[in-house]
Amino acid sequence: MTLRPLSFSQIMSIVSMWRDMGGALEVEIGALEPLLWRDGHYRIHDVVQALVDLGFKVSMTTNGQLLDVFAENLSRAGLSLKRTRWHSTIPLIL
Numbered sequence: 001m002t003l004r005p006l007s008f009s010q011i012m013s014i015v016s017m018w019r020d021m022g023g024a025l026e027v028e029i030g031a032l033e034p035l036l037w038r039d040g041h042y043r044i045h046d047v048v049q050a051l052v053d054l055g056f057k058v059s060m061t062t063n064g065q066l067l068d069v070f071a072e073n074l075s076r077a078g079l080s081l082k083r084t085r086w087h088s089t090i091p092l093i094l
Helices: 008-020 044-053 067-077
Strands: 026-029 057-062 081-084
Touching: 008 044, 026 044, 044 057, 044 067
Parallel strands: 026 057, 057 081
Antiparallel strands: none
């Protein structure tokens, strides 16, 4: 069995179901390194934007190594909090 990351449509389906069941409108993105996630042309900032558009408050935990690439788009998308795992910013530990 090959494990694959959730697709954009799977993520939207899960969070919509959670919201419709009365779940808290807060999402923490943090599995492995979320800045590496992609689904076709979708990138992590697209997920953040879609979640914010659904009314969620979105936070993320990252090792920060790709923030120079994604920071502006994440900010524009409405990311409310970014946590950095300091122990994983050293490439030899990744």
